[in-house]
Amino acid sequence: MGRTPLYVPGQAEPFRMSRTKIEEFIKCPRCFVLDVKHGIKKPAGVPFTLNVAVDNQLKKEFNIYRKNQQVHPLVAAAGLDLVPFDHPELDTWRSNFKGVSYTTADNRFTIYGAVDDLWVNKAGEITVVDYKATGRQEAVTALGEGGFYDGYRRQLEIYQWLLRKNGFNVSNIGYWVYVTATQKQESFENALHFESNLVSYKGSSDWIDEKLNEIYQNLNEYEVPGPAEDCEVCNFFDKRATFLDSEEGVVWPTCETCGHRMHRIAYGLPSGPPPEGYLLGGCIVEPGSPNEICLHCNPQD
Numbered sequence: 002m003g004r005t006p007l008y009v010p011g012q013a014e015p016f017r018m019s020r021t022k023i024e025e026f027i028k029c030p031r032c033f034v035l036d037v038k039h040g041i042k043k044p045a046g047v048p049f050t051l052n053v054a055v056d057n058q059l060k061k062e063f064n065i066y067r068k069n070q071q072v073h074p075l076v077a078a079a080g081l082d083l084v085p086f087d088h089p090e091l092d093t094w095r096s097n098f099k100g101v102s103y104t105t106a107d108n109r110f111t112i113y114g115a116v117d118d119l120w121v122n123k124a125g126e127i128t129v130v131d132y133k134a135t136g137r138q139e140a141v142t143a144l145g146e147g148g149f150y151d152g153y154r155r156q157l158e159i160y161q162w163l164l165r166k167n168g169f170n171v172s173n174i175g176y177w178v179y180v181t182a183t184q185k186q187e188s189f190e191n192a193l194h195f196e197s198n199l200v201s202y203k204g205s206s207d208w209i210d211e212k213l214n215e216i217y218q219n220l221n222e223y224e225v226p227g228p229a230e231d232c233e234v235c236n237f238f239d240k241r242a243t244f245l246d247s248e249e250g251v252v253w254p255t256c257e258t259c260g261h262r263m264h265r266i267a268y269g270l271p272s273g274p275p276p277e278g279y280l281l282g283g284c285i286v287e288p289g290s291p292n293e294i295c296l297h298c299n300p301q302d
Contacts, residue, residue, distance in 0.1 A: 008038045010221045015104050018216075020114030020159045023209075024152050026216050029232035033216075034225055043234045055134035055180055055195075056117065060095070063118055075178070076120070079199045083120035083128055091119070103166040109217050116160050118178075129160045129175040129204075140181040140196040153177065154202060162206035173203050253278070256295035263293040 067085035228235030
């Protein structure tokens with residue numbers, strides 16, 4: 002896959018931006034602008050491969066009920082008359098790099114997001130559904146507050162907004178199919194036991210247009226915005242830079258050839274053995290005498 006195009010201030014064509022990027026801007030404007038405008042990406046996190054596996058299995062399961070146009074037992078147990086929505090574009094809407102897309106009226110952005118599932122009632126009103134998987138002692142039956150939970154809420158709201166912009170009648174109520182590996186069994190025996198629950202949420206997309214305006218303004222500013230107070234990435238690099246600029250921030254040299262840690266050379270006549278990582282270089286310091294040496298590349302020295 003080719004590199005994602007960077008935003009160019011004043012560009013005429015709409016900039017294609019995922020739902021995830023909007024969330025990254027909310028979390029930290031600085032990290033967002035450095036990534037989208039300057040191509041400086043923050044360190045990647047650990048992929049949630051188990052969550053992806055559960056997600057894929059849920060899609061297969063709900064596709065069976067989609068084909069037969071039946072209400073899934075989990076949905077029926079909640080007293081809902083919703084069947085999985087069947088549409089020729091569904092596979093595209095579920096694709097991570099395609100999704101449901103919409104170009105804003107001002108032509109600034111093309112926003113897209115990949116939905117997990119859509120259900121529909123007899124009146125033709127669509128319900129947005131997202132799959133979530135976790136491991137806890139007790140099954141998740143209600144969404145928490147703050148942090149990534151608020152991100153889950155915004156995720157549903159953007160999907161609702163995208164579908165409405167594409168002309169669909171969309172319910173304000175969305176659902177998470179929340180699957181919990183409850184860890185209640187006495188032994189593992191190569192199996193995890195899951196409990197599934199529906200968690201509902203009434204969404205609102207009132208905040209989205211204003212947030213897109215903020216994103217546009219930040220992308221077109223000459224300066225890079227400041228970091229979010231709770232951004233772990235910015236806090237780490239800011240504190241590291243402050244330490245390295247201090248008298249304590251001495252960086253041990255590494256070899257440019259092999260990457261191994263080098264030894265520093267101590268010249269003179271010390272009263273005792275040199276500290277760890279140092280080698281004695283004698284009393285005479287001649288022009289061009291090295292300050293460090295790599296014993297991995299120069300074992301004879």
